[in-house]
Amino acid sequence: MRNGGKIAALVSALALALAGCGSTADQAGTQGAAEKPTLTLYNAQHEDLMKVMVDAFTKESGIKVDIRSGEDPDMAHQILQEGSASPGDVFVTENSPAMTLVDGQGGFAKLDQATLEQVDQRYRPATGNWAGFAARSTVLAYNPKMLAAARLPASLMDLAAPEWKDKVGIAPGGADFQAIVSAVLALKGEDATAAWLKGLKENARAYQGNGAAMRAVNAGEIPAAVIYHYYWYKDRAEAGTNSKNVELHFFGKQDPGAFVGVSGAAVLKASRHPAEAQALVKFLTGEQGQRVLAQSDAMEYSISAKVPANPALKPLGELAAPDVDISSLNGPEVTELMRQAGLL
Template identity: 25%
Template sequence: MNKRWQGALILILCAAVLTSCASERKGTLTIYAGLYEDHAIKVVEAFQKETGIKTSYVRMSGGEILARIRAERSAPKASVWYGGPADTFVQAKAEGLLAPYLSPNAKWIDEKYKDPDNYWIGVYVGALALVSNRKWLQDVGLSVPQTWEDLLNPKYKGMIVMADPRSSGTAYTILATLVQLWGEEKAFDYLKKLQGQVRSYTTSGSTPGRSVGMGEAGTAIMFAHDAVKFYKEGFRDLLIHYPGEGTGYEIGAMGMIRGGPNEKEAQTFIDWALTKQAQELGKQVGNYQWLTNREAVSPEEAVALEALSVVPYDQTWAGANRSRLIERWVKEVQGGR
């Protein structure tokens, strides 16, 4: 073989190698995270290290994520929605904002934690609770509320904090819980009375717990696992009670955004996030939800739903009625503000 042909062969081989390398390059991934910042950071770091896929995240409350995906539907910026109550995912599915994906690792998740059409799947579970500051209540001479009805005691006026259901998945879970517990008319009659007791409404569902922990208010309505996190961080006066009449819960979900970039990488993330190892990352940074993977070891502090008096919470119904119930809450409870 003469030198001319040898040179051409070398060029062909180099081009083949470069093409092969290029085909193996991994894309990037952007996630909208509806869970705690420290949890999101831990997950992103572990996923990047294990897969080599460069990943970024934006942390928002569930309602904020839904609004962002709506606004971006013609040109999505993110590929995966990770964390936050499944109710909001149900609404996103109905609006055509999510894409179906059946992960091979979905076999490790019980059917009750999955969308039957594979638009979302649960990664954790947590129940609502009444979270109070023991010292604050003692200082003002009040006992700790232990039921929904207790919150209407005139002595608690101005001492309660909760989030706004327009932005917070936690707050919408509260609203949907009361409707499913008592029926819509009784629930809204209760919420109108509760309005007079509430000190403030926050954007995020976990913020009320920090406010109560710091002694700025007496009782928060929030997810119990968030309160456990604050207790572990040093707010030792926090007390957790599950309402005696029954409580609701969230299935913290995950789904793929329709039309989002880098679909292959998004699927890889979902597969990975359903594994035992990925689900157990949260407790390493102080997150205490019950985990959905049957093989995963939930935190010792997590409480299984089976140990509580929970309402028969229908995620599908809650998601389908989310816009209507929030609009009614704004009109009748907030006076249209």
């Protein structure tokens, strides 16, 4: 009886030990299954906006994102140079020409159909390889103390006329202005664009970015400048220090000066984590991501029909923007025309 009791005790102890091992193994398996990859985001958008949107995505999905920031054309060329060895998973831009450049070289994977269906056809190319998630309107920022409303140009093209000499500022080295030029090229053709750029070379003062151009208008250094809308709205939403003497002129009437640029998002074909990368792009373009954008202080336009833009903005539907195929905007041709005009 004593031996039988010992044997029973040993069997019981062994069973408990085995059960403990099984529990440990199950826990390890569960932890392993719960681990999710960290995505690498090649970001050419404003970093503060993307951090807010990415943080919301991580909170929702549990997928972390490493943000590597740069400029539109620089990051596009980096992706093409890296090819299949790229460590990137998702690429987002401020403007669409950089997306078109990479897409044209086969650098993107096709987006999931559910993602594409979230985005109006105006804001995505026919290839289905990338989609817009934010928009920005071209405007003329002007100082009403220097330029009366009655003297505002009817068209962006008017700024090449002799009467605008030393009266307008531009930021030719930036992707924003180059995207605007790409819209002029798409709408007016090469000859008209080249002539317009030649006139701007004679008339315009060059600044390092939209913010610098707006500050120059505010300071009375120059009467007007071509910028994107949100620089003014963001400053006005804060202290208005750099915009208190500035108003905005919306060209409307389908003029090139009413061009609405699109910020794009795409999954790199080289992505090691395609499912998670697709999830990020779906989030950015979907209702939840668009709500984060609209409620942020970025002052860019949300493009989802389900999510109105920040109420401080002039409604997107009232901008009377020209109909431009965003996949036709040609960055390399634009920079070559600008070099020929002496603007780069």
